[in-house]
Amino acid sequence: MNLNCIIIDDEPDAIDLVELLIRQSTTWTLKAKCYDALEALAFLKNNQVDFIFLDINMPKLTGMELASLLPPQTKIVFTTAYSEYAVESYAFQTIDYLLKPITLKRFLASVQKIEQYFLKPAPEHLPNDEQSQEFFFVKSGKVLRKIVLKDILYFEGEKDYVRLATGQEQLLIYRRLKDIEEQLKSPFIRVHNSYIINYEQLSKIEDNHIYIADKRIPISEKFRERFMEVIHKNKF
Incomplete structure (x- = not known):
């Protein structure tokens, strides 16, 4: 696939590596190599590209600061040695998040x-009618309880059992x-070995944690990418 891209990174060795990988592995056109954010802003003002490789830790302006100055439709592949920026990166049109050394x-x-992204545009949202039923029954102790799916906040695994939390009770x-x-489909998604959440119930995402009601739930590295893809498809 013929795509145009640029690399923005203050480390020459890092730029050289990405350039080498591009030339060895793709038919993309590398339009420019920028060694700081200001140089990149000047280039992008007069040139269009399909996406950018963007380092996060740079002097003058960080990658995150630069991303906030770019047109909102700018597609980005972040490159960084630090995983803690992964969640924050999906506030932008992020295609991928590459950890160094790549x-x-x-x-x-x-x-x-990246190529699949440009071949088949991502849907604007995930349909909520995928759910095959609106409620189910669960046995809690000696009681069989009817639970409405949309009322569920999260499931939390605890050794030999699971805690189901709604806004009114925990079972x-x-x-x-x-x-x-x-047995679950959208809007339920696994975010941690111990948690499945209803992403329609979350109030915010901050510092690799999800907030649902008064519960703070961690996002693990294993499930982060899939979770952030879902959030990204539902972001304005």
Whole structure:
């Protein structure tokens, strides 16, 4: 696929590596190599590209600060040695988030992701009618309870049982979290080995944590990418 891109990074070695990977692994055109944010702003003012490789930790302006100055439709592949910016990066039109040092294997996976992004535009939202039913029954102790799906805030795995939380109550279900996950569809998503959340119920995302009601839920590295893709598709 013929795509145009630029690299923005204050480290010459990092730019050289991404340039080498591009030339070895793609048919993309590298339009420019910018060594700071101001140089990149000047180039992008008069030139159009399909997406940019953007380092986060740079002098003068950080990658995040630069991203906030670019047109909102600018597509970005962030490159950084620090994983803690992953959630924040999806406030922008982020296609991928590459952790340094970037390996050939990880870059090839990113190439597939980038090209698929431009081949098939992502849907603006995930349909909520995927849910095959609006309620289900769970056994909690000796009681069989009817639970309306939209009222569920999250499921929390605790050893041999799962805690189901709604806005009104918490129930203990003697099943594995994995078994429950297999029966759920949108808007439920796994965000941690111990948590499945209803993303329609979350109030904010901050510092790699989700806030639902008064609960602070961590986002683990294993599930972060898929979760942020879902959030990104529902972002204005």
